Amino acid sequence: MKIERPAPKPAVQPQAAPSATKNTQTASQTTSTQNASTGPSPEQLRIDQQRQRLTNFQSTGQVNNLNGSPAQDQLRRQLENSLLRNKPTLSTQDTPVSPTGSVSPTGPTTPPTEPQGEFLKTTDALNLRSVPTTQGNTPLTVVPNGTTLQVTPDPVTGETRRDGFVHVTHNGQSGWVSEQYTQATTPPNPADIASVESASAHYINQFTAETQVGGDGRNANCGPTSTLIAMRSQGLEIPGIPGIEGNGTDGAAIQATRYHMYNGVEGLEGRDGVNADGTAYSLNGEGNENSTYTGFGGIERAVAAAGGTTAMINPATAENIATAIQNGQSVVISGNFLDSEGNVKTDTWTQGGGAKEHLVAITGMTADGNFIVCDPAHPSSAPIIATPEQVDAFMSGNAGAIGIDGP
Numbered sequence: 001m002k003i004e005r006p007a008p009k010p011a012v013q014p015q016a017a018p019s020a021t022k023n024t025q026t027a028s029q030t031t032s033t034q035n036a037s038t039g040p041s042p043e044q045l046r047i048d049q050q051r052q053r054l055t056n057f058q059s060t061g062q063v064n065n066l067n068g069s070p071a072q073d074q075l076r077r078q079l080e081n082s083l084l085r086n087k088p089t090l091s092t093q094d095t096p097v098s099p100t101g102s103v104s105p106t107g108p109t110t111p112p113t114e115p116q117g118e119f120l121k122t123t124d125a126l127n128l129r130s131v132p133t134t135q136g137n138t139p140l141t142v143v144p145n146g147t148t149l150q151v152t153p154d155p156v157t158g159e160t161r162r163d164g165f166v167h168v169t170h171n172g173q174s175g176w177v178s179e180q181y182t183q184a185t186t187p188p189n190p191a192d193i194a195s196v197e198s199a200s201a202h203y204i205n206q207f208t209a210e211t212q213v214g215g216d217g218r219n220a221n222c223g224p225t226s227t228l229i230a231m232r233s234q235g236l237e238i239p240g241i242p243g244i245e246g247n248g249t250d251g252a253a254i255q256a257t258r259y260h261m262y263n264g265v266e267g268l269e270g271r272d273g274v275n276a277d278g279t280a281y282s283l284n285g286e287g288n289e290n291s292t293y294t295g296f297g298g299i300e301r302a303v304a305a306a307g308g309t310t311a312m313i314n315p316a317t318a319e320n321i322a323t324a325i326q327n328g329q330s331v332v333i334s335g336n337f338l339d340s341e342g343n344v345k346t347d348t349w350t351q352g353g354g355a356k357e358h359l360v361a362i363t364g365m366t367a368d369g370n371f372i373v374c375d376p377a378h379p380s381s382a383p384i385i386a387t388p389e390q391v392d393a394f395m396s397g398n399a400g401a402i403g404i405d406g407p
Contacts, residue, residue, distance in 0.1 A: 118151040118160075120168065120182040125346035128175040132165035140175050141350045141379070146387055148185055149177070171350065172380030188385075189367050199363050199372045199383040202232045204250045206376040207353060210290065212251030215283040222359045223294025224257040224273075225376040227302050227404075229361040230330035231257075234406035236306040243278050255281050258290070260305035261298030271298070294359070296402050299332055309405045316401035318388035321362060322369070329403035331362045335394035348394040349386050353377035357398050362391075 127139035143149065149168035151160050154176075160167050165176040206225040207217040228238060228250075241259045246252035258273035265272075271292040275282050282289040300310045313320050313331065321331050335358055337344055337351040344351055355377045364372040366385060373386045386394075395401075 117187070119185050119187050120149045120151060120166065120179075121185040122147045122149065122177070122182055124181040126177040126181055128168075128170060128173065128177055129165075130175055132162045132167075132176040140173060141170075142344070142346045143170055143177060144347050144349060144390055144393075146389065148188060148385075149182070171378070171384045172382055173350070195364050195366060195372055196383050196385065199233070199374060202229050202363060203374050203381075203383050204229055204254070204376055205378075205381045206254070208381070209249070209251040209254050210283065212249035213247065213255060213281055213283065215251070215281075215290065219283070219288060219290035220355070221254060221258070221290045222355065222376050223298065224254045224261065224302070226332050226359045226361040226374070227261075227294075227299050228253055228257045229374045229376065230332050230363065230404045231303060231306050231308060233330045233361070233363040234308060234404055236303070236308045236404075236406055238302065238306050241274065241278075244274065244280065257302050258294070258298075260302045261294060262301075265301070268298075296332075296334075296400060299402055299404075303404055307407050311403045311405075313401035313403055316395055316399040318371070318391040321371070321391065321401055322365060322388070324401075324403040325362065325365050325371070327403075329405055331401055331403050332359055333362060333391070333395060333402075334359050334398050334400035336396070336398040337394070338397075340397060345393060345396075348390045349373065349375065349384055350379060352379045358394075360394075 122143055122145055125145050126143045127134075128141050128143050129137055129139055131137050147170060149170050152167060152169045152174060153160055154167045155174070161179065162176075164179055166179040166182065167176050168174065204225050206219075206221045209225065210219055210221060211217040231238065238253055238256045238260060240246050240252075241256050244255075246256065255273050258271070262268045262271040263274070263278075271289055271294065273282055273289045274280065296312065303310045311324075311329075313324055316333065321333065324331050335348070336356060337348070337358060338356050339345050352375065358375075358377065360373055360375040362371050362373055363383070366372065369388065371386050371388070371391055372383050373391070374383050378384060
């Protein structure tokens with residue numbers, strides 16, 4: 001590594017005449033007397049002279065007016081060897097200091113202020129594929145129109161583009177999409193990314209949570225899970241189930257949420273998630289209560305048990321949901337991943353876990369008006385950013401929304 005040193009001291013000039021020599025010696029003696037403890041040693045002065053001579057040679061091709069190449073080469077080697085033999089040790093004062101605003105050799109001391117890399121926005125609904133071809137492979141998922149994607153290298157080949165396809169990452173899932181249906185876009189706002197990271201503290205995957213209390217991780221528990229996510233984002237915690245000792249996991253809290261939704265409600269006792277005598281969870285097997293439909297009445301009762309308040313949002317539109325979020329609420333919404341003909345919709349976010357009629361939580365908004373959605377069945381197992389159009393598309397055919405406030 002090249003080490004920059006402080007600028008060398010001027011070389012001592014040749015003495016032209018006896019009178020000049022006398023004057024120079026007198027000045028030198030005076031300087032030596034005045035700076036005996038701090039001035040450069042004779043050896044250091046000699047090294048500085050050699051360094052200056054080498055610098056002159058490298059910049060002008062001449063040293064002491066020697067023009068012959070053999071002589072120059074010999075002198076250069078002598079000077080370089082001399083400098084190497086007498087290379088001084090850098091003191092603290094000698095250590096190079098980077099100019100203000102420059103980047104040190106070890107890299108920046110603070111993280112970049114915005115996401116790095118290339119981003120694309122889809123101009124149509126696109127298939128995300130594991131390989132860059134339409135032949136012989138089933139799409140991993142459908143990426144909705146208007147989605148922002150980050151270009152990332154293929155983990156196997158390192159390629160980002162091949163045969164008209166571009167490799168991207170979308171909500172934690174990576175693959176190839178047709179590049180002709182994308183356009184360049186700006187990176188996400190760093191504040192939006194921070195908001196999503198904040199939402200991650202409350203996010204729960206409904207299938208993983210069920211395994212934490214002995215279930216098989218296959219049940220449709222989206223209602224209690226989304227309600228618990230929204231409550232926690234408001235600082236609310238659900239009470240436990242009397243007679244059942246929880247194990248402190250998200251799964252236990254979800255069971256308690258379901259219990260407070262329906263226990264003791266006439267005609268709906270079979271949805272409370274506990275067995276007939278109330279001593280254990282009802283998790284697997286025929287008549288499993290964790291796969292029983294939950295509704296907004298149940299959400300109201302669970303939130304009340306946690307000490308919060310609720311208000312239905314009518315009509316259930318992205319615009320009205322945005323107003324509720326801006327007023328400090330979290331919102332649970334109902335929707336459907338299938339259209340009126342039974343086909344999976346391509347204008348909303350990715351369907352997860354085979355969900356059809358589904359409940360999700362919206363816990364915040366980004367600076368550009370998009371929503372932070374916590375879908376408890378999403379394949380990424382993380383919050384996602386959805387546009388108002390995607391939220392409206394999701395609610396189409398099964399629209400409903402309820403705002404949740406903290407204490």
